[in-house]
Amino acid sequence: MNGAHDLGGMQGFGPVGAEPDEPVFHAEWERRAFALTLAAGALGKWNIDQSRYARERQPPAEYLATSYYEHWLYGLEKLLVEKGLVTAEELATGKAAARSDLSPVGITQMSEIIRRGGAHRIASDLPARFSAGQKVAVRNRHPLGHTRAPRYVRGRQGVIDRDHGVFVFADSSGSDQGPKPQHCYVVRFAAPELWGPEANPRDVVLVDLWDDHLDPA
Structure with a gap:
């Protein structure tokens, strides 16, 4: 879903200031x-x-x-x-x-x-679509319902860092369409891939994404 909540990578909202000794609840x-x-x-x-x-x-x-x-x-x-x-x-x-x-x-x-807690990890021998070190591209989808694929990585290429195993697919679960179990991966993105050539090439961003978010690059 493309909404006001998806602010990752957005400019113009000012710095995120850390509050020293911040309480768990302010009121x-x-x-x-x-x-x-x-x-x-x-x-x-x-x-x-x-x-x-x-x-x-x-x-x-x-x-x-x-x-x-x-x-x-x-x-x-x-x-x-x-x-x-x-x-x-x-x-x-x-x-x-x-x-x-x-x-x-x-x-x-x-x-x-x-x-x-909730049981989101699923014991399953479901085969993984991707493996560590494999290049992938995030599908450039803009669903009307819930999605855990942040807007700033859609259409970008990254590398599978590791496989978490089989989990409930949050996009399907969030839209009340069932668990749709599949593998969830840590995908590593080089900063210039996300933010352009001025970004530090030594920086990376790690994002958890599911099988249905990804295609081979």
Whole structure:
């Protein structure tokens, strides 16, 4: 998806300043937004890729004018409504309607889900399309749905650095089209390939990409 969230390689947004001794949360509401997202995700109605895609669908002007956890809150509200866990009216009024169709997730259960994490690596003997050292080209695709191929590498050539193994394909998973298992690779790009001849030829960028993102170069 080409949206305001895909800012890799973009100019004009100013420096990214590191905050010394930055806290995990800058305000109590951020802590709550994070906790609510994890708790709601533990219900199993969506996966992490769908959660990312929900945030990406925030209107561009709104996305650029809001903070990180405001993006999380937007995505959470969108998923809660889309999956039928709350209604738009309940969100607007802050008042819950009587519900009998939901099973609550206990603290112990949620803690176990968070500790265990999601199972995105898949045990499979699916053959790899590419091997370490092979030159590849990133497909110049601009899908309407979720994609983990950043815009700045599309149409560029790189080299397979290593194979992570078989994983859920995030693009398919994020658009609710199933796991579509395939190999995920670390692809190494020379800086001049991405940024032009003025880039330092000794610099490289490593990007995780899946089989369906790549073609032989």
